Amino acid sequence: MAQTTIPTLHFKEAALELLPPGANFDACLSCGLCSSGCPASGLENMDPRKFIRMALLGMDEELSNTHWVWCCTLCKRCEYVCPMKIDVSKLVFLARGNWPKDRQPAGIVRSCALTQRGASTSAMGMPPDDFVLVVEDVLEEVRATQPAFRHLQAPVDKPGAHFFVNQNSREPMSEPEEMVPLWKILDLVGADWTYASSGWAAENFCMFTGDEEAWRAVIKTRVEAVNALGCQVWLNTECGHSYYSMWQGVERFGLDAHFRMESLITWYARWIREGKLPINARWNRQGIKFTVQDPCMIVRKSFGDPIAEDMRFVVRTLVGEDNFVDMQPNRSANYCCGGGGGSLQAGKREQRLVYGKRKFDQITATGAAYVLTPCHNCHSQIEDVGHHYGGHYGVVHFWTLMCLSLGILGENERRYLGADLRALID
Amino acid sequence: MTGPPRNFGAELAVVGSGMAGLAASVFAANRHITTALTGNSGALAYTTGYLDLLGRVDGSTAEVADPWLALEDLRQARPSHPLARIAAADIRAAFDEFTAFVGEHGIAYSPAGAHNICALTPAGTLKRTLCVPATMAAGPRAVSEKAACVIVDFEGLKGFSAREVVAHLAGRWPAIEARRVAFPGMPRGEVYAEVMARAMEVPATRERLAEVLRGVAGAARVIGLPAMLGMHRPDRVHAELQRLTGLEIFEIPTLPPSVPGVRLRELLEQALPKAGVTLIPQHKVAQVSFDADGAALLLHDSFGPIRIRARAVILATGRFLSGGLEAHPNGIREPLLNLPVTQPAGRADWYRERYTDSRGHPLHRAGIEIDAESRPLGPRGRPLDDRLFAAGVIVAHQDWIRSRSGAGIAIATAYQAVAAAQRYLGPRPPPGAPR
Numbered sequence: 001m002a003q004t005t006i007p008t009l010h011f012k013e014a015a016l017e018l019l020p021p022g023a024n025f026d027a028c029l030s031c032g033l034c035s036s037g038c039p040a041s042g043l044e045n046m047d048p049r050k051f052i053r054m055a056l057l058g059m060d061e062e063l064s065n066t067h068w069v070w071c072c073t074l075c076k077r078c079e080y081v082c083p084m085k086i087d088v089s090k091l092v093f094l095a096r097g098n099w100p101k102d103r104q105p106a107g108i109v110r111s112c113a114l115t116q117r118g119a120s121t122s123a124m125g126m127p128p129d130d131f132v133l134v135v136e137d138v139l140e141e142v143r144a145t146q147p148a149f150r151h152l153q154a155p156v157d158k159p160g161a162h163f164f165v166n167q168n169s170r171e172p173m174s175e176p177e178e179m180v181p182l183w184k185i186l187d188l189v190g191a192d193w194t195y196a197s198s199g200w201a202a203e204n205f206c207m208f209t210g211d212e213e214a215w216r217a218v219i220k221t222r223v224e225a226v227n228a229l230g231c232q233v234w235l236n237t238e239c240g241h242s243y244y245s246m247w248q249g250v251e252r253f254g255l256d257a258h259f260r261m262e263s264l265i266t267w268y269a270r271w272i273r274e275g276k277l278p279i280n281a282r283w284n285r286q287g288i289k290f291t292v293q294d295p296c297m298i299v300r301k302s303f304g305d306p307i308a309e310d311m312r313f314v315v316r317t318l319v320g321e322d323n324f325v326d327m328q329p330n331r332s333a334n335y336c337c338g339g340g341g342g343s344l345q346a347g348k349r350e351q352r353l354v355y356g357k358r359k360f361d362q363i364t365a366t367g368a369a370y371v372l373t374p375c376h377n378c379h380s381q382i383e384d385v386g387h388h389y390g391g392h393y394g395v396v397h398f399w400t401l402m403c404l405s406l407g408i409l410g411e412n413e414r415r416y417l418g419a420d421l422r423a424l425i426d
Numbered sequence: 427m428t429g430p431p432r433n434f435g436a437e438l439a440v441v442g443s444g445m446a447g448l449a450a451s452v453f454a455a456n457r458h459i460t461t462a463l464t465g466n467s468g469a470l471a472y473t474t475g476y477l478d479l480l481g482r483v484d485g486s487t488a489e490v491a492d493p494w495l496a497l498e499d500l501r502q503a504r505p506s507h508p509l510a511r512i513a514a515a516d517i518r519a520a521f522d523e524f525t526a527f528v529g530e531h532g533i534a535y536s537p538a539g540a541h542n543i544c545a546l547t548p549a550g551t552l553k554r555t556l557c558v559p560a561t562m563a564a565g566p567r568a569v570s571e572k573a574a575c576v577i578v579d580f581e582g583l584k585g586f587s588a589r590e591v592v593a594h595l596a597g598r599w600p601a602i603e604a605r606r607v608a609f610p611g612m613p614r615g616e617v618y619a620e621v622m623a624r625a626m627e628v629p630a631t632r633e634r635l636a637e638v639l640r641g642v643a644g645a646a647r648v649i650g651l652p653a654m655l656g657m658h659r660p661d662r663v664h665a666e667l668q669r670l671t672g673l674e675i676f677e678i679p680t681l682p683p684s685v686p687g688v689r690l691r692e693l694l695e696q697a698l699p700k701a702g703v704t705l706i707p708q709h710k711v712a713q714v715s716f717d718a719d720g721a722a723l724l725l726h727d728s729f730g731p732i733r734i735r736a737r738a739v740i741l742a743t744g745r746f747l748s749g750g751l752e753a754h755p756n757g758i759r760e761p762l763l764n765l766p767v768t769q770p771a772g773r774a775d776w777y778r779e780r781y782t783d784s785r786g787h788p789l790h791r792a793g794i795e796i797d798a799e800s801r802p803l804g805p806r807g808r809p810l811d812d813r814l815f816a817a818g819v820i821v822a823h824q825d826w827i828r829s830r831s832g833a834g835i836a837i838a839t840a841y842q843a844v845a846a847a848q849r850y851l852g853p854r855p856p857p858g859a860p861r
Contacts, residue, residue: 036621042613083468357611361624361625
């Protein structure tokens with residue numbers, strides 16, 4: 001069957017429309033800081049500088065067809081280091097959206113289609129009833145098997161709750177017991193929270209297809225769900241792109257959100273400072289070393305360094321000052337792990353692993369035994385590059401280690417702990 | 427949707443995070459002045475890592491061996507030059523304090539000596555500079571001793587050619603040869619110095635490169651490499667590689683984007699917050715205004731407005747590349763405060779007839795005027811505001827590229843501006859006293 005042709009985009013013209021007044025791609029000095037600092041450089045024989053130069057030279061057909069747009073993770077590090085603040089990701093996003101659906105990576109397209117299928121907005125297609133059922137089942141089991149938590153709550157559709165808590169589909173679909181540590185933390189700090197049967201899911205692969213209408217539709221469902229319950233805060237849990245897609249979506253599409261959009265990281269830090277979350281590093285008597293991955297979507301692309309500082313405050317409190325080793329570079333300058341921009345579903349594993357080598361080197365240089373990261377895509381990719389390049393580190397969620405510190409981590413909530421950590425609590 | 431405004435307060439706000447802004451923040455932190463530093467990435471990543479004070483006599487092609495003597499001449503010949511207006515003792519103190527700070531945090535420098543060092547450029551020519559990073563120090567030594575040396579470059583690395591370096595040096599240095607190797611574990615294609623430098627932070631990579639280097643060294647005991655020996659802890663990476671190879675190793679700067687510049691930026695971006703500086707990186711200040719309570723600065727990031735209140739401000743926004751000065755059809759402007767810019771009478775006078783004219787071009791001497799207290803002058807020739815100070819190459823009457831004095835102007839004027847700001851802000855404990 002003949003493949004659909006990818007229409008030719010006129011990148012230079014499009015760039016003029018995309019850029020704010022006064023900015024232009026002609027300002028590029030060709031210095032190469034973007035390419036030098038981009039882990040996708042060289043994949044598909046392309047790099048950010050080359051992309052810009054080709055756009056300026058009118059090489060539209062080549063750029064319209066390059067598969068590199070699916071290797072770039074839209075992490076915006078190129079813009080961050082560019083003295084002229086040229087944002088290559090805007091053109092890449094445009095190029096992605098220009099690919100006919102049947103030519104786009106099937107994994108991303110499928111995830112987007114599933115997200116749009118029901119009220120859940122779940123990229124794994126989990127219907128609302130199933131989600132509610134899983135939450136109820138897991139809750140019932142915790143209450144029955146963990147006496148300290150026989151009164152644990154996991155409310156769904158509770159009107160007027162302060163927090164509307166989102167949930168990455170991976171947990172209820174594949175590892176439901178991983179939801180429990182967060183419930184325990186929310187219980188401990190006395191948070192007034194709720195899940196919802198509609199718009200509960202975190203992920204949004206539609207954003208990665210470059211399909212603005214699909215992106216908007218997903219966010220609209222979520223905004224309406226939060227508005228309907230009258231929650232004050234939409235609380236993004238340990239998932240990176242869900243935050244960016246929500247706040248950018250609300251702004252980009254002018255949606256009427258009657259709530260604030262906040263990150264769980266900010267709240268972890270706040271609860272610790274307020275004494276509500278009494279975690280400490282006394283458990284780490286072996287001096288196990290940890291590093292932290294800054295998810296691009298919530299650090300560089302959203303809150304910037306202040307949230308990276310909050311994250312480090314949480315990690316230092318949790319593992320001990322001397323047991324935290326920062327990656328280099330870090331905070332807003334950190335590298336994308338290679339799992340962003342939908343790349344885990346883009347079907348380009350070989351390129352994704354080459355991309356991830358940079359992250360592997362960063363982690364290896366720290367000598368850390370574990371990487372903490374509040375993002376599911378970072379989590380999966382960092383595990384995958386670790387296996388591929390023979391790394392010896394583990395990847396853990398914040399909630400897991402927090403509950404470990406608090407002595408409340410249930411027996412089946414230890415999936416991501418290595419033998420060293422298990423030995424501390426068994 | 428944008429977030430609520432984020433507000434920061436400090437005694438001193440430094441606008442610009444190039445060499446001048448970073449140096450000013452170092453000096454301010456050492457003087458117990460609470461400081462907020464903002465600014466875009468600027469030109470630091472284009473630098474060699476050498477700290478030049480004065481490498482050429484202004485308006486001539488003669489190289490300067492003794493920069494301190496040349497400064498005396500500069501005071502006579504060009505009294506308005508920013509370096510001519512700062513006491514030599516202060517310039518030396520500024521270099522010492524700056525290099526001590528970066529040295530403490532992992533990038534050791536040779537001390538500011540009595541004479542310039544004859545250092546290698548990316549092309550293998552020689553230039554005069556005052557301080558070189560410890561990772562490069564063996565280069566000038568090898569040049570003068572003419573020891574048997576192999577210059578190594580890497581497959582896929584653009585902007586640095588061992589053959590070119592050797593071609594320039596072989597006439598005076600017969601025992602030098604070029605070799606090209608593959609960087610271990612790197613996919614084929616274009617290779618960047620930054621990527622290699624970060625990979626060199628990994629012990630296993632160092633071991634593999636050491637093996638490669640031992641293989642090409644032959645009888646030579648000295649190896650020259652493009653600057654790529656680590657990003658975060660170059661001194662340690664350098665020492666480790668020397669230990670693993672048993673060879674003396676030196677780095678040579680590369681064309682931009684250059685590792686030594688990125689190193690300095692990343693080091694200072696981490697060391698300054700630890701020293702108490704509030705860092706708001708990679709965003710340009712959009713507005714500065716003064717009222718009865720001090721200065722108000724406004725900038726924006728992707729998440730919304732950021733406001734800084736400060737009692738005093740140091741303007742270190744650089745020249746055209748960094749946006750400190752703007753060239754318009756009808757003249758050169760200082761965009762942030764609309765400060766008067768000393769400049770040629772008309773656009774036709776910006777450049778001389780010949781681009782390579784050894785006297786340089788009048789445009790490059792354009793800039794803002796400051797008084798003896800580092801305060802930029804307003805339209806009536808008076809300081810625009812007692813709380814505004816300036817540092818770096820935005821200041822007029824210098825041509826830093828031609829005179830090889832960029833770091834010197836940045837560091838020395840920053841030292842002077844911070845001293846003036848301190849006089850305005852009031853006395854502090856002496857530098858080095860417990861915080």
